[in-house]
Amino acid sequence: MEYLQGVFAICLVAFILNLPFGWLRTYTRKFSIAWAVCIHAPIPIVAFIRIYTHTDWIYIPLFFIFSIAGQIVGSRLKNKISKSS
Template identity: 45%
Template sequence: MGVWAIAGAAAVAVLVNLPMGYWRRQVKKFSWQWFLAIHLPIPAIFAMRQGMELSFAYIPLFFASSVVGQLAGSYLCGYWPRVRRTDAAAKRRRAQ
């Protein structure tokens, strides 16, 4: 398996976890939705790893990629509303 294929699979793990991190930030911590947001991508990433016939040695890479995706999605959940508010305020100022 080539390095680019493994890097692409890690990028897919990040992308799969982005919306889950976004959702996780919006629900109560330790609720069933919170646990679902964390654990729902695991079967998809497992199936991808099995489909590519990667060994257990790559599990830490995919775990780290999943954490990065969750954290990035959580950050975007807090960042995008600020951008929208700022854009709306700028439009109001221009209209006046």
């Protein structure tokens, strides 16, 4: 069960790490260099954690899904907060 807890922890890190980058992405022009950096900057950190913990590559799509979810939630939080202010 410890192994699955590690996978869940990496998923949580991927999600939380992408929240601020999703927020920042809303300030950039779509498909610009800054936009691409906001999307790709957290990937090496998640990859390092996966390699350091010897997690199988089979879980990479799961980490990818949580990263995308973090980006989406981060951008929606920014939009929701800016509309209410």
